Amino acid sequence: MPDTGPLTGSLTGPVEVVGAGLLGTSIGLACRRAGVEVLLTDTSSENVRTASGLGAGRPREAGDVPTLVVVAVPPDHLGRVIADALEATEGTAAVVTDVGSVKSGPLAAVAGHPGAPRYVGSHPMAGSERSGPLAGSAALFDGRPWAITPHAASDPDAVEVVERLVRLCGAVPVWLTPEEHDRAVARTSHVPHLLASLVAGRLADGPENHLALSGQGVRDVTRVAAGDPGLYGQIVSANADAVVALLAEVRTELDRVIEAVGGGDGDGLRRVLERGVAGTRVIPAKHGGPPRAMGSVWVSVPDHPGELARLLADAVASEVNIEDIRIDHDPGRPVGLVELVVEESRADHLLVSLESRGWSAHR
Amino acid sequence: MPDTGPLTGSLTGPVEVVGAGLLGTSIGLACRRAGVEVLLTDTSSENVRTASGLGAGRPREAGDVPTLVVVAVPPDHLGRVIADALEATEGTAAVVTDVGSVKSGPLAAVAGHPGAPRYVGSHPMAGSERSGPLAGSAALFDGRPWAITPHAASDPDAVEVVERLVRLCGAVPVWLTPEEHDRAVARTSHVPHLLASLVAGRLADGPENHLALSGQGVRDVTRVAAGDPGLYGQIVSANADAVVALLAEVRTELDRVIEAVGGGDGDGLRRVLERGVAGTRVIPAKHGGPPRAMGSVWVSVPDHPGELARLLADAVASEVNIEDIRIDHDPGRPVGLVELVVEESRADHLLVSLESRGWSAHR
Numbered sequence: 001m002p003d004t005g006p007l008t009g010s011l012t013g014p015v016e017v018v019g020a021g022l023l024g025t026s027i028g029l030a031c032r033r034a035g036v037e038v039l040l041t042d043t044s045s046e047n048v049r050t051a052s053g054l055g056a057g058r059p060r061e062a063g064d065v066p067t068l069v070v071v072a073v074p075p076d077h078l079g080r081v082i083a084d085a086l087e088a089t090e091g092t093a094a095v096v097t098d099v100g101s102v103k104s105g106p107l108a109a110v111a112g113h114p115g116a117p118r119y120v121g122s123h124p125m126a127g128s129e130r131s132g133p134l135a136g137s138a139a140l141f142d143g144r145p146w147a148i149t150p151h152a153a154s155d156p157d158a159v160e161v162v163e164r165l166v167r168l169c170g171a172v173p174v175w176l177t178p179e180e181h182d183r184a185v186a187r188t189s190h191v192p193h194l195l196a197s198l199v200a201g202r203l204a205d206g207p208e209n210h211l212a213l214s215g216q217g218v219r220d221v222t223r224v225a226a227g228d229p230g231l232y233g234q235i236v237s238a239n240a241d242a243v244v245a246l247l248a249e250v251r252t253e254l255d256r257v258i259e260a261v262g263g264g265d266g267d268g269l270r271r272v273l274e275r276g277v278a279g280t281r282v283i284p285a286k287h288g289g290p291p292r293a294m295g296s297v298w299v300s301v302p303d304h305p306g307e308l309a310r311l312l313a314d315a316v317a318s319e320v321n322i323e324d325i326r327i328d329h330d331p332g333r334p335v336g337l338v339e340l341v342v343e344e345s346r347a348d349h350l351l352v353s354l355e356s357r358g359w360s361a362h363r
Numbered sequence: 364m365p366d367t368g369p370l371t372g373s374l375t376g377p378v379e380v381v382g383a384g385l386l387g388t389s390i391g392l393a394c395r396r397a398g399v400e401v402l403l404t405d406t407s408s409e410n411v412r413t414a415s416g417l418g419a420g421r422p423r424e425a426g427d428v429p430t431l432v433v434v435a436v437p438p439d440h441l442g443r444v445i446a447d448a449l450e451a452t453e454g455t456a457a458v459v460t461d462v463g464s465v466k467s468g469p470l471a472a473v474a475g476h477p478g479a480p481r482y483v484g485s486h487p488m489a490g491s492e493r494s495g496p497l498a499g500s501a502a503l504f505d506g507r508p509w510a511i512t513p514h515a516a517s518d519p520d521a522v523e524v525v526e527r528l529v530r531l532c533g534a535v536p537v538w539l540t541p542e543e544h545d546r547a548v549a550r551t552s553h554v555p556h557l558l559a560s561l562v563a564g565r566l567a568d569g570p571e572n573h574l575a576l577s578g579q580g581v582r583d584v585t586r587v588a589a590g591d592p593g594l595y596g597q598i599v600s601a602n603a604d605a606v607v608a609l610l611a612e613v614r615t616e617l618d619r620v621i622e623a624v625g626g627g628d629g630d631g632l633r634r635v636l637e638r639g640v641a642g643t644r645v646i647p648a649k650h651g652g653p654p655r656a657m658g659s660v661w662v663s664v665p666d667h668p669g670e671l672a673r674l675l676a677d678a679v680a681s682e683v684n685i686e687d688i689r690i691d692h693d694p695g696r697p698v699g700l701v702e703l704v705v706e707e708s709r710a711d712h713l714l715v716s717l718e719s720r721g722w723s724a725h726r
Contacts, residue, residue: 125576125578130726135725135726136725137661137724137725137726139661139663139723139724139725140661140725142663142700143699143700144578145576145578147576174572174575174576176572176573176576180570180572180573181576183573184569184570184572184573184574184575184576185576187565187566187569187573188566188569188573188574188576188577188578188581189576189578189580191562191565192562192580192581192585193580193584194620194635195558195561195562195584196580196584197635197636197638197639197640198558198613198616198617198620198635198639199555199558199613199639199642200638200639200640200641200642200643201616201635201639201641201642202550202554202609202612202613202642203550203551203642203643203645203646204638204639204641204642204645205612205642206547206550206551206645207543207547208645209537209539209547210539210543210546210547210550210551211547211551211645211646211647212508212537212647213488213508213510213537213539213544213547213548214551214646214647215488215508215551215552217552217555217556217586217587218551218552218555218646219646220583220584220586220587221555221556221558221583221584221586221587222555222639222642222643222646223580223583223584223643224580224583224584225636225639225640225642225643226639226640226643226644227640229633229636229637229639229640230633233629233632233633233636234629236624236632237624237627237629237632240625240627243624244621244624244625246565247617247620247621247624248621249568250561250562250565250617251614251617251618251621253561253564254561254610254613254614254617255614257557257561257610258607258610258611258614261599261600261603261607261610262603262607264600264603266597266600269596269599269600270592270593270596272557272561272564273560273588273590273592273595273596274592275560275563275567276559276560276561276562276563276564276567276585276588276589276592277560277563277588277589277590277592278563278564278567279560279562279563279564279565279566279567279585279588280563280566280585280586280588280589281589282566282567282569282571282574283566283574283577283581283582283585284574284575284577298500298502298503300502300505306676306679308675308679308685309672309675309676309678309679312671312672312675313669313672315672316671316672322671322690323690324688324689324690325687325689325690326687326688327685327686327687327688336506337505337506360502361500361502362498362499362500362502363493363498363500
């Protein structure tokens with residue numbers, strides 16, 4: 001379904017949030033910010049107390065009737081809690097959604113349920129390295145993609161209610177079927193994470209003096225592998241079919257690489273590398289725009305407070321939009337390196353402009 | 364060998380740079396900045412003209428006698444050009460080094476040569492997405508690790524000359540044997556790059572609508588895979604033994620992951636993920652300090668010129684050292700997200716401080 005622009009109507013509460021952890025509390029805070037009533041439930045009464053103390057809603061009481069139930073519990077419990085929510089709201093028009101990372105499993109748990117048309121899965125592409133209600137924030141979803149995954153029997157009105165929630169939270173809706181969603185996250189999230197873990201695992205095995213040569217590349221590749229193994233294990237296990245299918249492709253390609261490198265087949269190796277280059281070019285620009293060619297300008301920045309801010313001010317004065325920044329500084333040295341990532345067509349201009357302002361820079 | 368601190372003496376020229384591309388020209392510029400005479404040679408006379416025009420040295424003439432020859436040619440030509448340099452300087456005390464990404468192959472090419480003691484390999488961990496002399500910069504090596512790889516027969520005086528070059532270029536010396544170096548870069552660079560290419564290759568195969576869910580994770584994992592396939596293919600091929608040995612380990616682990624995910628073995632999957640977490644923790648802090656726990660603060664930043672600089676100024680005023688910055692902004696939205704990475708112990712302080720200055724932020 002195409003994005004037809006923001007809906008005009010707003011979300012009518014009360015919204016019940018089941019599971020007052022990071023995501024649930026953040027959704028509660030975003031709803032309250034918009035003036036929507038929020039009812040909180042959690043198997044931990046302390047989580048409910050903390051989340052309501054933060055202003056994410058009030059504890060649900062007997063007699064409360066939600067118009068939307070948002071299930072935000074750990075992956076292993078999703079199916080059961082969604083089914084429970086459909087039972088509990090039977091005879092009402094309440095919509096039930098969840099914010100789990102995998103969508104086929106929860107759907108299977110409600111298939112055949114008379115309330116299934118009121119269920120529409122969803123998945124915000126947002127998180128934090130921290131968990132629990134204290135990490136919650138109304139700003140968590142600002143500008144993030146948020147998948148909405150209607151199934152064949154989903155009521156169109158229910159889909160619209162979930163879209164209102166997504167927009168209220170400041171996120172960007174992306175519509176996919178549950179099966180497509182799961183194949184998509186296997187490709188864009190689960191398999192990249194598992195391979196990053198394999199790369200990082202080799203570092204754990206390596207002699208310490210080898211690691212001194214670690215550069216930005218290996219830091220980038222392994223960054224996601226630092227995530228919580230318990231939670232991530234649940235997520236990957238819940239998407240086993242799509243993940244295994246893709247890992248089998250990776251294995252075939254890996255065999256091809258081993259054969260090419262071991263056998264001195266430079267052309268075969270080059271084909272794999274070229275396919276990789278093509279892959280980096282199809283990742284959409286952040287938030288779905290067409291991919292743009294990016295270039296970097298490296299600047300040596302004295303390690304004094306305020307120098308980085310001065311550099312940014314000079315970059316702004318150069319009228320170049322900074323797309324990304326990486327800082328590489330050594331506490332033992334008086335100078336740090338700052339990489340400014342900008343549109344390729346603007347990189348030379350930025351370089352000249354910064355040099356004219358007295359910065360030592362290169363591309 | 365431990366780093367015993369900067370040498371007191373400086374490098375005595377003339378330094379001959381063979382290959383006036385990105386690295387050669389940058390070394391020439393750094394030497395000239397320090398007042399050291401530089402002689403340039405290249406199979407392309409245009410490269411020599413361009414590099415000398417930039418101030419990286421002067422064309423080598425008959426009768427010039429270098430004290431140090433720096434070979435900076437493409438990987439496939441290293442061994443031959445290093446041997447040629449030893450021939451050309453026979454009977455002198457000239458030291459020969461190279462800046463290639465792999466060290467065992469070039470060494471094999473000079474083993475048994477009477478001049479072999481005058482050869483000491485090296486490898487600066489620096490580069491650019493661009494190539495050629497025009498991309499050269501005296502600042503290219505500032506603060507970067509630069510491996511020095513003496514072999515069993517290397518003359519200690521020759522090792523010292525190479526160390527002087529490394530320090531003159533502003534880089535941080537890291538001593539390794541050639542074999543250790545090659546195993547180290549297989550682990551920290553070549554295998555991470557190849558696996559990033561495999562992940563990116565799967566994206567190239569994927570339907571476009573799946574890619575809308577791409578987040579920062581897959582961007583990080585695949586970033587290095589955008590590098591030049593021709594050059595990278597040569598580098599990996601030159602390090603085939605170490606790369607294949609490590610890829611075989613990856614393959615064994617990959618089989619284990621496929622079996623664990625496909626067979627519902629949550630504990631087996633978790634062990635792989637935990638090993639990955641351990642790996643991310645042994646990567647040294649930038650420039651070799653002990654790893655430190657990092658935390659992130661996300662800030663919503665209005666998309667107006669100067670707002671980013673104002674945020675940086677406020678972060679500096681909070682007296683928190685910003686280790687890294689990531690920007691996630693959507694041209695179609697009025698607000699961008701900026702991730703500030705700081706020491707974990709300082710993240711809460713930064714959050715409170717920024718909020719008190721009116722920023723919408725979360726962890």
